[in-house]
Amino acid sequence: xxxxxxxxxxxxxxxxxVALGYRSAKLPESAITVARQCILDWFAVTLPGSREECAILxxxxxxxxxxxxxxxxxxxxxxxxxxxxxxxxxxxHALDFDDVNRLMQGHPTVAIFPAVFAVAEATGATxxxxxxxxxxxxxxxxxxxSMVNPSHYxxxxxxxxxxxxxxxxxxxxxxxxxxxxxxxxxxxxGATQASGLKAMFGSMAKPFHAGKAAAxxxxxxxLAARGFIAQPYGLEDIQGFITTQSDEPIRPLVKIAPGTExxxxxxxxxAACFCTHSTLDCLRDLRQRHALTxxxxxxxxxxxxxxxxxxxxxxxxxxxxxxxFSLRHAAALAIxxxxxxxxxTFSDEVASEPGLVATRNRVTVHGDMPGGSNTRLLVRxxxxxxxxxxxxxxxxxxxxxxxxDRLAAKFRSLxxxxxxxxxxxxxxxxxxxxxxxxxAVDLAxxxx
Numbered sequence: 001x002x003x004x005x006x007x008x009x010x011x012x013x014x015x016x017x018v019a020l021g022y023r024s025a026k027l028p029e030s031a032i033t034v035a036r037q038c039i040l041d042w043f044a045v046t047l048p049g050s051r052e053e054c055a056i057l058x059x060x061x062x063x064x065x066x067x068x069x070x071x072x073x074x075x076x077x078x079x080x081x082x083x084x085x086x087x088x089x090x091x092x093h094a095l096d097f098d099d100v101n102r103l104m105q106g107h108p109t110v111a112i113f114p115a116v117f118a119v120a121e122a123t124g125a126t127x128x129x130x131x132x133x134x135x136x137x138x139x140x141x142x143x144x145x146s147m148v149n150p151s152h153y154x155x156x157x158x159x160x161x162x163x164x165x166x167x168x169x170x171x172x173x174x175x176x177x178x179x180x181x182x183x184x185x186x187x188x189x190g191a192t193q194a195s196g197l198k199a200m201f202g203s204m205a206k207p208f209h210a211g212k213a214a215a216x217x218x219x220x221x222x223l224a225a226r227g228f229i230a231q232p233y234g235l236e237d238i239q240g241f242i243t244t245q246s247d248e249p250i251r252p253l254v255k256i257a258p259g260t261e262x263x264x265x266x267x268x269x270x271a272a273c274f275c276t277h278s279t280l281d282c283l284r285d286l287r288q289r290h291a292l293t294x295x296x297x298x299x300x301x302x303x304x305x306x307x308x309x310x311x312x313x314x315x316x317x318x319x320x321x322x323x324x325f326s327l328r329h330a331a332a333l334a335i336x337x338x339x340x341x342x343x344x345t346f347s348d349e350v351a352s353e354p355g356l357v358a359t360r361n362r363v364t365v366h367g368d369m370p371g372g373s374n375t376r377l378l379v380r381x382x383x384x385x386x387x388x389x390x391x392x393x394x395x396x397x398x399x400x401x402x403x404x405d406r407l408a409a410k411f412r413s414l415x416x417x418x419x420x421x422x423x424x425x426x427x428x429x430x431x432x433x434x435x436x437x438x439x440a441v442d443l444a445x446x447x448x
Contacts, residue, residue, distance in 0.1 A: 011147070011236040012191075014253045015140060016183035019170045022136035022258050023177070031259030032435055033400050035135050037407050038109045038265055040431045041099055043073075044411040045110075046092040047418040047447070048343060050074025054204035055091035058211070062087060070118040071444040074418070078448075081118040085168075085218045088114040090211030093160070094204075095343060096324045097414075100266040100274045101138075102373075102394060104145035104163055105153045108265070111164025111213035112137040116171045119218060120440035125175055127434040127442075135262050137171020137217070140187075142261045146254050147235065150371065151247035153198075154307060161196020161209030162245065168217020169224075176225050181232075188230030189220035191241040201273075202314055202322040264396050267407060270340040272323070274393075275312035276330040278375040279304070282391035283334040286379055290387050292335060294355060300331050300363045303376040309367030316360075320347040332359040341410070419447060 049055060050073045059075050062083040070084035073091055078084070092098055092110040101108045113134055120130040145152075145163045153159050169190030173183045193216040196209035224230075235241050236250055243250070270280050279302055286292060304327065314326040323329045323346050330340070336356060338345055350356065369376060373394025379387045397403040408428065415424040427446045430438040 009236050009250055009252055010233065011242075011250070011253050012187050012232055012234050013180070013184050014255070015143060015170070015187055015235065016180050018143070018253070018255050019136050019140055019174055019183055020180060022132055022174055025258035027132070027135060027259040030263050030400060031135060032131065033404070034263045034265055035131050035138075036431055036434055037267070037400075037404055038099055038138075038262070039113060039134070039434065040411050040428060041267055041407055042092055042109050042113050043427060043431065043447075044407070044414045045095050045097045046073045046088060047415045049091040049094040051418070052091065052094035054094050054207055055087060058090055058208075059087050069122040071121060071448050073447060081122045081222070082215050082218045084118040085114045085214035086211040088118065088211070089214035090207045093207035093210035095271055096206075096273055097268050097271040099268065101142060101145075101261070101264060102266070103142040103261060103264070104159055105149045106141075106145070106159035106163060107210060108138045108141050108164065108167065110210040111160050112141065112168045112171045112217070114211070114214035115168040115217040116175055117440055118214075119172050119175055119222075121444050123175070125440060127436070127438045127440065129175060130440050131435050133171045133175035135259060136174040137167040139256045139258065139261045140170035141167025143254060143256055144235070147242050147251065148246035148248055150307070152245050155246070156198045157245060158196030158198050158200070158206070158209050161213050162194035164210065164213035165194040165216040165220075166190040166241075168214050169220035170217075172217050172221035173224065176221055178221065178224055182224040184232045185228065185230040186221045186224035188232065188234030189223060189228070190216055191234040192230065193220065194241065194245075198311065201311065202317070202319070202325045204321075266394060266396060267403065269406065269410065271343055271346055272330060272340060273312045273325045275304070275308040276324075276327055277393040278373050278391045279327055279377070280330050280334050280340055281393050282375050282377050282389045283331055283379075285391065286377060286387050286389045287335060287337070290379075290385075292379060292381070292387075294335055294359050296382050297335055297359065297362065298380045298382045300335075301378040302327050302331060302363065302365045303369050304365065304367060304374075305369045305371050306367035307371060308373075309365055313365060313367075317351050318348075319351055323351045327365045328360045328363040329356070331363045332356045335359055341413070343414075423447070
């Protein structure tokens with residue numbers, strides 16, 4: 001054993017103590033509202049995501065090993081909580097249409113909710129306990145994300161898979177009512193299993209990161225509940241998670257008051273990587289204001305941060321998955337007025353559509369903007385005019401009613417084709433009452 005603690009910060013134990021405080025905390029109504037919106041959005045993207053090939057292949061494989069008490073979205077057979085979390089997490093990230101958090105620098109709900117949902121169903125937990133566990137895991141992931149980013153993500157590590165693994169362990173640990181020692185071990189177990197390479201973006205392996213994070217969380221907390229012990233300094237040790245996975249110094253834990261970070265969730269209304277969204281919104285605005293068409297656009301220059309270019313910089317995508325990570329392709333879609341909220345837009349056929357490819361070839365992306373979600377565009381017309389625009393989609397919505405209305409419309413458009421309008425409405429109603437009378441079992445019974 002070569003454990004040499006760096007500094008005097010007991011970060012792992014402190015995080016465990018903060019997590020345990022969620023059980024008795026009075027969560028703000030805004031946090032409850034946004035948490036329910038996160039869960040509604042999760043079901044919206046998971047139901048069609050369950051039909052994606054990556055989810056089908058994974059389900060087929062795991063079903064061959066047996067069954068269990070936890071629902072797999074879109075499948076008749078239930079699996080163990082671990083396997084259900086793995087499949088559901090993968091399915092929920094398959095479309096890349098799920099929510100984002102800037103502090104985590106990843107996708108929190110797809111890593112954490114599948115874990116707590118699977119265990120809550122298996123244990124018969126109340127809807128209130130499920131919501132509390134989800135928020136605790138979400139905000140724990142944000143606290144860990146603040147310790148390792150931005151260098152963690154910039155190194156090429158997918159925070160959804162890594163930071164999400166720790167957040168999922170915390171969420172399930174809260175649900176299982178672990179004590180401080182057990183929660184500290186659960187965090188360490190989540191950290192030591194954490195993985196996810198950004199090199200996998202544009203392939204089935206990317207959504208697999210979310211599934212693995214959720215499954216890691218289930219296993220970590222359940223093992224800790226049995227007495228499985230990890231070192232109590234998995235985050236702060238000189239060979240621990242922070243030092244090995246980032247260039248950030250070991251700092252005191254920035255404690256988030258329960259319910260203060262989940263409200264900063266950013267939701268997607270384009271079915272592609274979030275790093276393309278500012279470009280899509282900005283270019284659509286320019287197109288409408290200046291009557292831009294594929295025929296009168298000579299060139300487009302997109303200026304984004306270097307991080308955005310690394311994340312969504314596939315220049316010539318050849319598959320539907322790759323188009324989700326291509327700023328050049330996103331620009332072509334916007335100019336051609338293609339509906340980027342429609343799942344069929346991101347298909348192999350659309351990737352090679354001649355008109356889109358021709359427009360895409362007139363787009364140049366520059367990674368010269370400072371960090372953040374901003375994009376700056378210069379569009380040159382065939383007649384010589386130059387149009388400029390700047391936009392930042394990464395601004396949190398403060399009107400939660402308006403946000404709820406947009407998410408309800410998104411949910412109906414994605415869920416109804418899979419389970420029918422009547423069941424979709426019942427599911428949405430159940431989610432909106434999750435902290436009052438609905439349980440995980442009730443939600444599972446609607447979709448199963």
